[in-house]
Amino acid sequence: MDPEPQALDSKLDDEDYPAYSMGRAAELLGVTPAFLRTLDKAKLIAPLRSAGGHRRYSRYQLRVAVRVRELIDAGTPLEAACRIIILEDQLEEAQRINAEMRARQGK
Numbered sequence: 012m013d014p015e016p017q018a019l020d021s022k023l024d025d026e027d028y029p030a031y032s033m034g035r036a037a038e039l040l041g042v043t044p045a046f047l048r049t050l051d052k053a054k055l056i057a058p059l060r061s062a063g064g065h066r067r068y069s070r071y072q073l074r075v076a077v078r079v080r081e082l083i084d085a086g087t088p089l090e091a092a093c094r095i096i097i098l099e100d101q102l103e104e105a106q107r108i109n110a111e112m113r114a115r116q117g118k
Contacts, residue, residue, distance in 0.1 A: 029059040029067030036068040040076055050076055055093045 037044045050056040051066065056075055058066040068076075075096060082092035 025069075026071040027069045029069050031068040031070075031073065033058075033066045033068070036073055036076070040073060040080065042076065042080060046080070047076060049089070050079060050093075053089060053093050055079065055096060 031039070033044050033047055037047055040047075047056070047058075047066070047068070051058060056068070056072045058068045058072060061067055078096055078099075079089070079092050082095060083089060087095065
């Protein structure tokens with residue numbers, strides 16, 4: 012039985028839906044599967060696993076991998092790149108919360 016069109020649309024729109032296999036993710040990003048495994052080992056990206064144990068990546072995780080690659084290509088060590096990305100994510104979340112609070116206060 013085919014999935015409901017609305018259910019499929021919501022999965023396609025979901026930034027966190029694990030839609031990409033390791034091979035496809037590596038191909039899209041122009042990196043090796045070993046690079047993606049390194050990000051998993053560094054605990055920066057924790058892909059979900061399929062029933063068969065294969066890594067599955069979301070669009071959000073692919074964007075994180077691209078950012079790591081950019082930092083590494085610019086000469087940043089992997090550990091520092093991971094920390095930078097974590098801090099960037101924390102800053103973005105704090106700014107989002109701040110904007111919501113301001114909106115509620117009518118400013």
